[in-house]
Amino acid sequence: STLATIPQPPAVPLVGNIFDIDPETPLNSFYSLAKEYGEIYKLVFFGRETIIVNSRKLAAEVCDERRFHKSVRKNTLEEVRCLTGDGLFTAYHGEENWGIAHRVLSPAFGPASILGMFDDMYDILSQLVLKWERFGPKHAIDPADDFTRLAFDTIAYCAMSYRLNSFYTEGTNPFVEAMGSFLTEAGSRVRRPGLVQRMMSSTNAKYAEDQRVMLDLAREIVEERKRNPNDRKDLLNAMLNGKDAQTGKSLSDTSIMQQMITFLIAGHETTSGFLSFFMYYVIKYPAVYSRLQAEIDTVLGTEKISREHLSKLPYMVAVMREVMRLKSTILGFAVEAPQDEVIGGRFFVKKETSVFVMACNVHRDPEVWGDDVEEFRPERMLDGKFEALPPKAWMPFGNGQRSCLGRSFVWQEASMAIATLFQRFDFRACDPSYELKIKQTLTIKTQGFKFFAIPRKDRT
Numbered sequence: 201s202t203l204a205t206i207p208q209p210p211a212v213p214l215v216g217n218i219f220d221i222d223p224e225t226p227l228n229s230f231y232s233l234a235k236e237y238g239e240i241y242k243l244v245f246f247g248r249e250t251i252i253v254n255s256r257k258l259a260a261e262v263c264d265e266r267r268f269h270k271s272v273r274k275n276t277l278e279e280v281r282c283l284t285g286d287g288l289f290t291a292y293h294g295e296e297n298w299g300i301a302h303r304v305l306s307p308a309f310g311p312a313s314i315l316g317m318f319d320d321m322y323d324i325l326s327q328l329v330l331k332w333e334r335f336g337p338k339h340a341i342d343p344a345d346d347f348t349r350l351a352f353d354t355i356a357y358c359a360m361s362y363r364l365n366s367f368y369t370e371g372t373n374p375f376v377e378a379m380g381s382f383l384t385e386a387g388s389r390v391r392r393p394g395l396v397q398r399m400m401s402s403t404n405a406k407y408a409e410d411q412r413v414m415l416d417l418a419r420e421i422v423e424e425r426k427r428n429p430n431d432r433k434d435l436l437n438a439m440l441n442g443k444d445a446q447t448g449k450s451l452s453d454t455s456i457m458q459q460m461i462t463f464l465i466a467g468h469e470t471t472s473g474f475l476s477f478f479m480y481y482v483i484k485y486p487a488v489y490s491r492l493q494a495e496i497d498t499v500l501g502t503e504k505i506s507r508e509h510l511s512k513l514p515y516m517v518a519v520m521r522e523v524m525r526l527k528s529t530i531l532g533f534a535v536e537a538p539q540d541e542v543i544g545g546r547f548f549v550k551k552e553t554s555v556f557v558m559a560c561n562v563h564r565d566p567e568v569w570g571d572d573v574e575e576f577r578p579e580r581m582l583d584g585k586f587e588a589l590p591p592k593a594w595m596p597f598g599n600g601q602r603s604c605l606g607r608s609f610v611w612q613e614a615s616m617a618i619a620t621l622f623q624r625f626d627f628r629a630c631d632p633s634y635e636l637k638i639k640q641t642l643t644i645k646t647q648g649f650k651f652f653a654i655p656r657k658d659r660t
């Protein structure tokens with residue numbers, strides 16, 4: 201059979217396709233490039249080629265772990281390695297420490313262990329509820345701020361029993377601030393030539409300082425636990441006390457610090473972005489709002505949320521899935537093949553070339569989702585329809601062995617938050633004419649979206 205050329209937008213000498221990507225919001229460029237080029241195209245930055253895959257069918261092929269595996273080469277993740285090293289998220293395929301950490305930590309991230317974190321999650325959630333009740337119905341809430349506090353405090357408390365107390369801090373926590381600017385810079389570095397980078401001395405100094413702030417907190421937490429050991433079943437104890445059965449090895453202190461920073465990075469922006477988009481869509485669609493609140497009222501009534509409630513909210517689950525379809529807070533993930541490959545029967549993929557699975561566009565593949573892909577319609581995910589989707593149609597959590605380890609964690613955390621918030625408050629957009637704007641770093645979140653949380657007197 202004959203091979204087809206993978207299309208590429210016209211490139212500029214030397215820098216390649218750099219001007220095809222909006223530096224503020226790359227997502228917008230990825231949407232429009234997909235409209236123009238379809239299921240596959242390539243981009244070249246300073247001579248480095250990346251293939252981008254937008255359709256469910258091609259995604260399913262490159263998600264075949266017998267042919268492709270996660271790629272950390274020449275992308276933002278490789279940049280982040282200067283901070284998190286061979287930690288779970290940024291480990292190269294096949295690195296020994298990934299296997300050790302994966303085996304030591306998988307049970308601790310499993311659904312049963314996460315259920316064990318229910319009370320700790322509720323502890324942090326109740327601080328959010330209390331804050332919004334005290335603020336009252338006329339206070340404009342920016343969900344990106346308060347959900348970041350929720351997500352951040354929850355992961356720090358559940359993972360290492362460490363209270364960040366962000367709800368008692370005005371402004372941005374120094375760790376969150378450092379992480380935000382570190383991740384933005386890590387993303388920019390990928391598109392910058394080395395010579396330019398070396399000349400940006402103040403940017404480089406800030407980059408190093410941001411890393412120091414994060415490592416200092418991680419070190420403080422590990423040292424504090426070693427001075428005062430306890431028997432809590434948190435992730436830190438799992439790492440300090442766990443031994444990998446396969447190799448007999450444990451994680452080093454440096455590795456534990458890198459994993460903790462990984463959880464804090466992976467666990468707070470993604471979660472808060474997701475919850476912000478959830479609020480945006482539900483408030484925008486009154487029919488969804490009413491049905492969601494009715495389900496929560498029927499199941500919870502005036503009771504405090506319990507473990508048993510979690511499995512009785514199918515409509516809420518469908519809304520969550522639909523929000524993740526339209527707005528996966530991680531746009532996608534990179535894979536590569538150790539040998540030359542042909543995908544789709546006609547596209548040649550040279551070995552070790554990065555192939556980016558653009559989940560945000562796979563989630564808009566009309567072959568799977570129909571002509572109304574942009575419509576927010578939770579019914580797509582109801583009554584067995586989600587289970588009947590073709591493979592790899594819905595991938596907000598990535599693929600295979602390198603998919604999200606925190607999936608059960610965030611699912612429970614978000615479910616508890618959503619059910620409790622809609623039980624206790626009515627929500628109204630501050631500006632009913634607000635048009636969705638997105639702020640993009642390594643993840644995406646709402647920008648400028650605000651709402652009022654009106655306590656429901658009969659529910660408290």
Ligand code: HEM
Binds near residue numbers: 534
């Ligand atoms: C990996 C999404 C929350 C921990 C991933 C990947 C995705 C993802 C797409 C794969 C990345 C790749 O292939 O390069 C999300 C989303 C979240 C979320 C959308 C929230 C809505 C969390 C939380 C934690 C977490 C709360 C920790 C508590 C991890 C870890 C990995 C990972 C450790 C690396 C797994 C490995 O390679 O072994 N996540 N995540 N994530 N996530 Fe999440």
